């Protein structure tokens with residue numbers, strides 16, 4: 001492919017613009033940055049600026065060097081939290097550094113091992129069958145709300161011990177909290193603050209129930225676990241609870257919806273998957289590489305150091321743009337080609353190193369089961385109306401995906 005020179009200066013690139021990501025990941029920009037300025041100083045209108053990373057090796061270096069690139073100093077996302085918020089972010093594992101981070105991570109990590117997640121498989125398969133079964137006798141549906149959303153909420157609720165009756169409300173709250181850049185989801189700053197208070201109140205009520213009658217749920221474990229010889233404070237517990245609900249929901253829903261869009265936009269690959277369902281596991285990782293559910297995470301440099309030869313200063317923000325690193329031609333052959341049999345596929349959509357996603361096994365299982373059940377149940381799937389994507393530079397969400405299909 002010949003690359004036409006882009007006459008616009010690199011400074012015209014604005015990766016913070018949520019409308020850009022809402023339309024589609026700006027691969028033209030990301031490729032250009034990787035070629036011309038892989039560790040790129042990016043101005044921002046609402047902050048001091050940041051280094052934008054688009055190379056696989058640089059994202060790896062930064063993610064695997066928590067001593068030099070901290071999640072604690074400025075939190076894991078682009079904008080500094082509002083006044084007082086940073087203290088709370090630092091109480092959530094995603095905003096911690098070693099050695100504290102490891103202590104908190106080990107409270108829940110056992111629940112997410114391949115063995116533990118494997119034990120969930122048959123129940124998750126039944127739930128997936130039930131949800132996909134709702135398509136029987138129909139030939140249209142809104143995929144995000146009817147199929148992609150209920151399954152992850154079911155899984156995280158089972159793990160946390162959230163009763164059936166409360167799941168839908170908790171799902172709505174997690175949505176309002178994390179997707180707060182989109183005015184349709186979270187119409188005002190108050191809406192996300194109210195969602196936060198309601199989740200806090202819910203976590204507190206749940207703690208009372210679990211204390212009165214302990215179960216083997218993750219929630220009980222959060223309440224009884226010790227770090228450094230002490231129990232979690234109420235606030236630490238509440239934030240952990242909230243984070244698990246949000247992390248378990250938003251990303252997997254996004255991966256399912258984006259995954260279906262990717263397959264429908266590549267009908268030969270979808271056909272191949274239907275004819276060779278043994279390719280579903282590699283297809284799952286290709287979907288994650290193709291449309292990372294999270295656009296970026298952040299670190300803050302703690303010392304003057306270098307990233308891929310570029311000098312960066314202590315205190316600088318560093319943003320890892322996974323849609324860029326996942327299409328780095330130094331690592332992925334023909335990176336702009338979506339192929340369900342891609343292997344190996346060392347994409348970085350689950351992060352890497354210290355904070356590598358704890359839910360990766362669960363998310364992969366969820367996506368595999370969904371694709372298996374969907375491909376078995378329906379055929380001739382087509383996009384019935386242009387998908388409506390989330391207005392966000394953080395979450396690669398889909399708000400609405402109307403599809404048509406025929407029973408298989």
Ligand code: HEM
Pocket residue numbers: 063071076093094095105156244247248249251252255292293294297298348349350351352354355356357358359360362363
């Ligand atoms: C396709 C689905 C998912 C994607 C793409 C995803 C992505 C990520 C990424 C990129 C990180 C790394 C953050 C960083 O480096 O700062 C992360 C961390 C994390 N994820 Fe996921 N995630 C997914 C599903 C889940 C699920 C289902 C759960 C839980 C049920 C979960 C729980 C977590 C937790 C607890 C962390 C923090 C780990 C730590 O800080 O040590 N994730 N996730």
